[in-house]
Amino acid sequence: xxxxxxxxxxxxxxxxxxxxxxxxxxxxxxxxxxxxxxxxxxxxxxxxxxxxxxxxxxxxxxxxxxxxxxxxxxxxxxxxxxxxxxxxxxxxxxxxxxxxxxxxxxxxxxxxxxxxxxxxxxxxxxxxxxxxxxxxxxxxxxxxxxxxxxxxxxxxxxxxxxxxxxxxxxxxxxxxxxxxxxxxxxxxxxxxxxxxxxxxxxxxxxxxxxxxxxxxxxxxxxxxxxxxxxxxxxxxxxxxxxxxxxxxxxxxxxxxxxxxxxxxxxxxxxxxxxxxxxxxxxxxxxxxxxxxxxxxxxxxxxxxxxxxxxxxxxxxxxxxxxxxxxxxxxxxxxxxxxxxxxxxxxxxxxxxxxxxxxxxxxxxxxxxxxxxxxxxxxxxxxxxxxxxxxxxxxxxxxxxxxxxxxxxxxxxxxxxxxxxxxxxxxxxxxxxxxxxxxxxxxxxxxxxxxxxxxxxxxxxxxxxxxxxxxxxxxxxxxxxxxxxxxxxxxxxxxxxxxxxxxxxxxxxxxxxxxxxxxxxxxxxxxx
Amino acid sequence: xxxxxxxxxxxxxxxxxxxxxxxxxxxxxxxxxxxxxxxxxxxxxxxxxxxxxxxxxxxxxxxxxxxxxxxxxxxxxxxxxxxxxxxxxxxxxxxxxxxxxxxxxxxxxxxxxxxxxxxxxxxxxxxxxxxxxxxxxxxxxxxxxxxxxxxxxxxxxxxxxxxxxxxxxxxxxxxxxxxxxxxxxxxxx
Numbered sequence: 001x002x003x004x005x006x007x008x009x010x011x012x013x014x015x016x017x018x019x020x021x022x023x024x025x026x027x028x029x030x031x032x033x034x035x036x037x038x039x040x041x042x043x044x045x046x047x048x049x050x051x052x053x054x055x056x057x058x059x060x061x062x063x064x065x066x067x068x069x070x071x072x073x074x075x076x077x078x079x080x081x082x083x084x085x086x087x088x089x090x091x092x093x094x095x096x097x098x099x100x101x102x103x104x105x106x107x108x109x110x111x112x113x114x115x116x117x118x119x120x121x122x123x124x125x126x127x128x129x130x131x132x133x134x135x136x137x138x139x140x141x142x143x144x145x146x147x148x149x150x151x152x153x154x155x156x157x158x159x160x161x162x163x164x165x166x167x168x169x170x171x172x173x174x175x176x177x178x179x180x181x182x183x184x185x186x187x188x189x190x191x192x193x194x195x196x197x198x199x200x201x202x203x204x205x206x207x208x209x210x211x212x213x214x215x216x217x218x219x220x221x222x223x224x225x226x227x228x229x230x231x232x233x234x235x236x237x238x239x240x241x242x243x244x245x246x247x248x249x250x251x252x253x254x255x256x257x258x259x260x261x262x263x264x265x266x267x268x269x270x271x272x273x274x275x276x277x278x279x280x281x282x283x284x285x286x287x288x289x290x291x292x293x294x295x296x297x298x299x300x301x302x303x304x305x306x307x308x309x310x311x312x313x314x315x316x317x318x319x320x321x322x323x324x325x326x327x328x329x330x331x332x333x334x335x336x337x338x339x340x341x342x343x344x345x346x347x348x349x350x351x352x353x354x355x356x357x358x359x360x361x362x363x364x365x366x367x368x369x370x371x372x373x374x375x376x377x378x379x380x381x382x383x384x385x386x387x388x389x390x391x392x393x394x395x396x397x398x399x400x401x402x403x404x405x406x407x408x409x410x411x412x413x414x415x416x417x418x419x420x421x422x423x424x425x426x427x428x429x430x431x432x433x434x435x436x437x438x439x440x441x442x443x444x445x446x447x448x449x450x451x452x453x454x455x456x457x458x459x460x461x462x463x464x465x466x467x468x469x470x471x472x473x474x475x476x477x478x479x480x481x482x483x484x485x486x487x488x489x490x491x492x493x494x495x496x497x498x499x500x501x502x503x504x505x506x507x508x509x510x511x512x513x514x515x516x517x518x519x520x521x522x523x524x525x526x527x
Numbered sequence: 528x529x530x531x532x533x534x535x536x537x538x539x540x541x542x543x544x545x546x547x548x549x550x551x552x553x554x555x556x557x558x559x560x561x562x563x564x565x566x567x568x569x570x571x572x573x574x575x576x577x578x579x580x581x582x583x584x585x586x587x588x589x590x591x592x593x594x595x596x597x598x599x600x601x602x603x604x605x606x607x608x609x610x611x612x613x614x615x616x617x618x619x620x621x622x623x624x625x626x627x628x629x630x631x632x633x634x635x636x637x638x639x640x641x642x643x644x645x646x647x648x649x650x651x652x653x654x655x656x657x658x659x660x661x662x663x664x665x666x667x668x669x670x671x672x673x674x675x676x677x678x679x680x681x682x683x684x685x686x687x688x689x690x691x692x693x694x695x696x697x698x699x700x701x702x703x704x705x706x707x708x709x710x711x712x713x714x715x716x
């Protein structure tokens with residue numbers, strides 16, 4: 001690519017570059033920065049929770065505000081931090097990985113990003129409204145979120161509509177890009193796993209985000225138009241809400257973890273300097289998990305009163321998910337086995353992902369056992385379980401991805417020492433934070449309470465210390481990223497010795513336009 | 528890809544995906560009646576029939592079995608009508624029509640409308656508790672201070688599974704004054 005060519009197609013100057021851009025790299029960067037900002041905001045809410053729970057009694061906040069914090073923390077982390085971060089990575093990396101010049105629908109891409117800040121501005125603004133923000137938990141069970149909800153719930157509903165629309169547009173774009181824009185020679189079974197996992201995730205999004213939109217629309221009707229979808233007095237059923245919500249909610253948790261599987265499947269082979277073990281089985285395992293995610297939703301609601309046959313079905317179907325997930329974990333371990341491993345920061349995060357996500361997976365199997373779930377339901381054991389799969393699971397994979405591809409994005413190597421410091425503080429912090437919560441839950445501490453019985457004090461104290469350690473460690477990540485953008489050791493195109501794939505064939509930093517002509521098919525290797 | 532086909536390929540694909548989105552949105556709403564149908568067939572959420580079932584004359588009474596039917600009456604949230612059944616439990620034989628009544632008193636100083644919502648436990652029994660006459664089929668309007676005895680006539684279907692010898696009928700009374708159409712009719716009178 002000549003310099004003159006570059007000049008004509010370079011980014012526009014000033015703010016309009018970001019407002020009107022249709023460039024997948026710009027939009028990817030905006031998604032990533034937005035999600036990082038939301039991560040810090042949601043993290044701040046979490047620290048309010050951990051500060052309040054540092055010792056028994058009410059210290060800092062009113063119970064109602066505490067409930068708003070747990071709710072907003074969940075909503076922001078799920079919809080504002082984790083999901084947009086994966087969409088950002090998809091934007092940046094999928095075109096580079098499949099040899100496409102851009103996303104298939106660049107203008108819609110711009111739109112799907114720019115409606116997000118408005119959705120979250122609306123959602124966060126509810127905290128300042130009369131009656132406060134949503135205080136009914138991120139699962140917003142009716143009638144808490146209808147009959148007994150604060151007036152601001154209408155704004156929450158519209159925010160969910162908007163971010164749902166954003167997710168659906170993002171998903172359509174990803175599918176169109178992957179199915180229509182692959183370079184010649186890039187067959188489906190040669191695609192990197194990150195692309196595969198995102199293709200399947202996008203289908204999950206298209207299947208369940210509209211159901212979520214439907215649920216909040218029903219809430220809107222119940223609140224304002226006198227319908228009784230979830231109101232027992234009018235012939236509705238609050239349990240119906242739970243069924244509808246979890247029909248969305250369970251695939252949603254795989255939406256947040258499947259792309260993470262793809263990231264880890266890219267990083268481990270690079271630093272083990274071996275090909276990924278069992279590529280085909282990885283693809284089939286991902287598809288199996290996606291399929292199973294649609295038929296297990298009621299394991300979130302074993303205690304509503306279900307017939308024995310229903311409990312058995314959802315219990316066994318849930319346990320079945322451990323099989324394809326186990327295939328993945330064993331494949332990652334087999335990839336590392338007898339590899340020439342080095343332990344740069346992305347690899348540390350990826351290995352921590354495998355270990356800690358597996359712990360979260362095991363507690364998931366425990367929760368799948370119906371009679372046991374009756375004891376664990378709505379306790380801190382559940383909190384510990386899903387934080388293990390989401391924080392050292394999804395979030396660690398995002399951090400691994402950030403370190404792994406930062407040199408490709410910025411053209412400079414990040415500070416390895418600080419990266420490792422960030423990893424170890426996060427690793428220690430996250431385990432101090434969430435491991436004691438298993439014990440709290442087993443001992444019977446309920447979730448979503450601002451105050452607790454004295455016997456839970458010690459583990460809560462440890463958990464809060466871990467929370468603040470983990471939270472403030474993330475400022476190191478922010479510092480490392482800014483430092484890396486501003487300069488450092490020049491990164492080569494290849495960046496990592498063992499890295500495979502088309503994204504490593506373009507220069508670092510990746511030029512504003514890449515693969516305007518399709519890459520040489522000889523570069524496309526089987527995985 | 529710089530082929531002429533790409534845009535039309537995208538168009539076809541996006542159209543299909545949008546249909547899927549609209550379809551799933553509709554499916555979310557379709558789940559509502561579907562849920563009711565499944566509950567009706569299986570009796571899963573404890574809902575009983577909401578229309579009167581005529582006991583056939585000469586309904587066979589199964590004198591070999593005795594079923595204990597327990598009655599629970601509770602008021603939802605802000606309801607304060609004092610809602611109690613005339614007896615806590617009765618022993619009945621399947622097929623035999625029984626009657627009990629629930630006493631309510633509107634102790635507030637305004638006209639109120641109540642709606643009772645039934646639920647039967649255990650799950651398998653809901654479809655076998657048949658009501659010939661029930662106050663729960665309609666809204667109840669009470670003037671301030673007014674009392675009423677609300678009748679319930681029911682029979683247990685002889686087809687009740689043999690492993691069930693005791694069932695509980697629970698009513699929750701909701702205040703639907705604001706939503707009621709009946710109150711408007713009363714006010715207009």
